[in-house]
Amino acid sequence: MSYQVANVGDPADAALLARSAVKGTEGRTTPIVRALLLERVAWASARARDRDGTQRALDAVDDAYEQRSAGVEEPEWVYWLDRKEIDVMAGRCLIELGDPLTAEPLLSGAIAAYTPEHAREIALYQTWLAESYARAGVFDAARTTINRARKAAEGVNSTRLDLRIGAVENLLPA
Known part of the structure; x- marks a missing residue:
């Protein structure tokens, strides 16, 4: 709750x-x-x-x-709770607190540790990584990462994931 x-x-x-x-x-x-x-x-x-x-x-x-x-x-x-998931949550918390660059290595490391059959997690966590880049003003990296998330999300039926991709895209300048 x-x-x-x-x-x-x-x-x-x-x-x-x-x-x-x-x-x-x-x-x-x-x-x-x-x-x-x-x-x-x-x-x-x-x-x-x-x-x-x-x-x-x-x-x-x-x-x-x-x-x-x-x-x-x-x-x-x-x-499901393992070191990767703990690092993702820590990264998310850092983004919320306005420290997106410190979140980046936590998120990148966790994403890299997932195998391809975890497409939903990979795509979802890439949205957080893209948000960290966007909030840090590193827009090229944010765009590249959100595009990777979109590609990883192909065939994944997840409303939460779709909403996250849209939310991050809204952070990017046109």
Whole structure:
């Protein structure tokens, strides 16, 4: 719920929801679930323009993720959260906070680590990389990257992806 509210509602409310979830599950959840909940705190904090709160949350995500082990069985629904996804979220947070150039290596590294069968993720994350370039004023790189995203998105049926491509294209000068 926090993620949705951060995207379409009051980010401060989203941060409160996310922090409440983290607090409510303290000591009762697995490392990767905790990392996911903390990512929601980071995103909501970034959307609320809380730089310190975002950085604290991202640091806590890293700490929680590093505590994972083969002896701890994680729920199936967190199968997708790995280092690449954590780097993408950190990059997105940095873009929200107005630091797009610092986001670039995180996003580029994550995108490069995906295999071609993850076309949706590759295309979606390329939209964030293109946004980082656009917000930094590097428009040629932004155009090249959004064109790569559009190409990677061919055959992928994703409204979210289509909306992201359009949103980034609107950041580019004609």
